[in-house]
Amino acid sequence: MTTEVPEVSGGRRRPGRRPGRRPGSADTRGEILAAARRVFAEKGFDKATIRGIAREAGVDPALVHHYFDSKEGMFVAAMRLPMDPSEVLPLILSGPREEVGERLVRFILTITADPAAREPLLGLVRTAMVNEQAVGMVREFFTTAVLGRVAEALDVPPLRMQAAFAQLFGVVMTRYILRFEPLASADVEEIVALVGPTMQRYLAG
Amino acid sequence: MTTEVPEVSGGRRRPGRRPGRRPGSADTRGEILAAARRVFAEKGFDKATIRGIAREAGVDPALVHHYFDSKEGMFVAAMRLPMDPSEVLPLILSGPREEVGERLVRFILTITADPAAREPLLGLVRTAMVNEQAVGMVREFFTTAVLGRVAEALDVPPLRMQAAFAQLFGVVMTRYILRFEPLASADVEEIVALVGPTMQRYLAG
Numbered sequence: 001m002t003t004e005v006p007e008v009s010g011g012r013r014r015p016g017r018r019p020g021r022r023p024g025s026a027d028t029r030g031e032i033l034a035a036a037r038r039v040f041a042e043k044g045f046d047k048a049t050i051r052g053i054a055r056e057a058g059v060d061p062a063l064v065h066h067y068f069d070s071k072e073g074m075f076v077a078a079m080r081l082p083m084d085p086s087e088v089l090p091l092i093l094s095g096p097r098e099e100v101g102e103r104l105v106r107f108i109l110t111i112t113a114d115p116a117a118r119e120p121l122l123g124l125v126r127t128a129m130v131n132e133q134a135v136g137m138v139r140e141f142f143t144t145a146v147l148g149r150v151a152e153a154l155d156v157p158p159l160r161m162q163a164a165f166a167q168l169f170g171v172v173m174t175r176y177i178l179r180f181e182p183l184a185s186a187d188v189e190e191i192v193a194l195v196g197p198t199m200q201r202y203l204a205g
Numbered sequence: 206m207t208t209e210v211p212e213v214s215g216g217r218r219r220p221g222r223r224p225g226r227r228p229g230s231a232d233t234r235g236e237i238l239a240a241a242r243r244v245f246a247e248k249g250f251d252k253a254t255i256r257g258i259a260r261e262a263g264v265d266p267a268l269v270h271h272y273f274d275s276k277e278g279m280f281v282a283a284m285r286l287p288m289d290p291s292e293v294l295p296l297i298l299s300g301p302r303e304e305v306g307e308r309l310v311r312f313i314l315t316i317t318a319d320p321a322a323r324e325p326l327l328g329l330v331r332t333a334m335v336n337e338q339a340v341g342m343v344r345e346f347f348t349t350a351v352l353g354r355v356a357e358a359l360d361v362p363p364l365r366m367q368a369a370f371a372q373l374f375g376v377v378m379t380r381y382i383l384r385f386e387p388l389a390s391a392d393v394e395e396i397v398a399l400v401g402p403t404m405q406r407y408l409a410g
Contacts, residue, residue: 129331129382139383147385162379162388163399170375174367177334178344180352183367194368198403 029067032057036078041133045075045140072145079124082117085146093153100154101164101200102192108168109175109188118176125173154203164202171195234272237262241283246338250280250345277350284329287322290351298358305359306405307397313373314380314393323381330378359408369407376400 035057039048050071054061068074076084092103112118128138142165151161171191175183183191240262244253255276259266273279281289297308317323333343347370356366376396380388388396 126334129334135383139385142383143385159387159391159395159399162385163376163396163403165385166375166379166388166400167372167403168375169379170371170373171368173378174371174374178340178347180344180348180367180370182364183371186364190364191368194364194407195371198368198372198406201403202399 028059028063032059032064032067033074033078036074040075040078040137044136045071046144050074072141075141075145080120081124082111082114082121085149089146089149089153093150097154097204098200099196101198101203102196104150104164104199104203105168105171105192105196106188108172109191112172112176113188122176150203156203160202160205164199167195167198167202233264233268237264237269237272238279238283241279245280245283245342249341250276251349255279277346280346280350285325286329287316287319287326290354294351294354294358298355302359302409303405304401306403306408307401309355309369309404309408310373310376310397310401311393313377314396317377317381318393327381330382355408361408365407365410369404372400372403372407 032053036048036053039053039056043052048071050064050068051061053074054064057064064074068077070086072086073084075081088107092107093100095103112121124134124138128135147158147161147165150156151158156164171183174180175186175191237258241253241258244258244261248257253276255269255273256266258279259269262269269279273282275291277291278289280286293312297312298305300308317326329339329343333340352363352366352370355361356363361369376388379385380391380396
């Protein structure tokens, strides 16, 4: 299978890394990310820790913190996701409550309009469709770092939150993977007008 | 990759089939279905014909008609789908218009609750996620034989129809592939109550 997300299920630390390389080199950051991919795949998002990833990478946890503010930030970088939900969600959720559904639809469709941002995300979903380790990791990341955050900010019960997620997830899949017309070619604002009220009903109903 | 849908992209008619086998044997039906899978993968759903499938199988078109009433019925059998939309949709669409959203959600969740019915459908979706031939075939079958039929019966514009599809598709993916809780374990009627009004708004709004 072809996938844009390497190593989600695989590989141990490679032997023979040279000792004494300088902390702060591009190589160190890359090795931390490779270690993070292995640990996230093996433990899932919730049980992975910065300390455990540092151990897997053979570096001091302080060095991991030097590169990445949070476990979420590390997951985002390791999976090459287009944005860190802990950074963007507060902005989307802090505007007028009666338009939050529209803002979420517009944000997701605007981000995913760029193939360079979209492909790693679709790659992760494709992998999750066929790989149990990846699906666990994706499930935990989305429920903890994305849906949990929105649900808490807006006081939405989990099932409603997941119905809203399913609507947006379905739109992205139908637009970019199944490519049904006219949805695949529709203007962002046309979809916002159609799907925004659904999101609004789930999130603020 | 593991998939429950064999041969979507492949294989020519195998050589050396014994001549003179009796029409009407189980083997003949199986060979017609294998030929159908090859033709649907190669030509897509819209351009495939019963005549072309008969030619690929090396049998008379009348024999294909003997086994399968329609191209849709042959696609359903070839992909081992749980139901033929040309049979079930008229029943769902003919009830009270103000409850059609609920009926569709209930029907899809009831069908997919049975793993034996669900797995071939999920297998087809998994294959479509990573295979361009399969995605074309799936897209044409769903837009022509499912969405087109609903849209015509209810007089729904295509983009609304696809937003409704995206909602249900997203629910099935989130419930059975990503397995987010509580959606994965929720009662069918709880989901019907939550998602039915969304479907109703798209289909009858």
